[in-house]
Amino acid sequence: MHGRQTDAVQHGVSLILHHGCGARCDTKAPTVQQVQVGFGEPPKFAVEVKNNCPMCPVIDIHVKCGNFSQAVVDPRQFKVLSYDDCIVNGGLPLPPLQKLSFNYSHSKFLLTLKDWHFQCE
Ligand SMILES: *[C@@H]1O[C@H](CO)[C@@H](O)[C@H](O)[C@H]1NC(C)=O
């Protein structure tokens, strides 16, 4: 078994800017994780974006994605907007505690959470 790698990123600082849901979602930033699942050439990565808030849908999840190639993923799941700016699920709501998962086969792209909004009421 080769090494497995996980990138889990939470931006504590950004939380201050996203407390539209009051205490309900304050400490519940979405997470973006990726794990290598294929070790061929090119390697394969499984990406999982999760809404960690149990109360509110999250919308407009932007991810820093470097030079991510649109050719390796369905844009409805992960759309490249510009360099280092990709949007999850077309910006549409990810319900409370829901995950969106997709795989890509390419050399690794670093993915980190950039921006998001909670949608309450
Ligand atoms: C992204 O791709 C462009 C065009 O291929 C290239 O010029 C640039 O160096 C790449 N940037 C990074 C950080 O890989």
Ligand SMILES: *[C@@H]1O[C@H](CO)[C@@H](O)[C@H](O)[C@H]1NC(C)=O
């Ligand atoms: C991603 O790839 C893994 C391993 O090949 C597979 O088990 C999983 O179902 C795939 N996930 C998606 C969302 O296609």
